[in-house]
Amino acid sequence: MNTVFLAPDQVVLMLPGITRGQLAQWRYLGTGGPRYRKLGKKVLYVESEVLEWVEGSARTGTAREAS
Structure with a gap:
């Protein structure tokens, strides 16, 4: 399985x-x-x-989850 790394701009396109x-x-x-990785200043x-x-x-519902 190949690992696909995404920049923040690509994640934003995936998540309306x-x-x-x-x-x-x-x-x-x-x-x-x-979760993310940080390589220097680059976030992936x-x-x-x-x-x-x-x-x-x-x-499955909007009710508050039990604590």
Whole structure:
């Protein structure tokens, strides 16, 4: 299996409604978003991990989840 790396702009194209700024905010705060790699100043995402992150957010209802 080949690993496909994506730049933030490519991730934004995959995820309608998510902005490059939102991705940056998630990275800065460490509060969400898909996992990423940082090589120097370059930020990269693994395509399969972005898709897993989206699938992990699947919900069946809007009620608050039990704690």
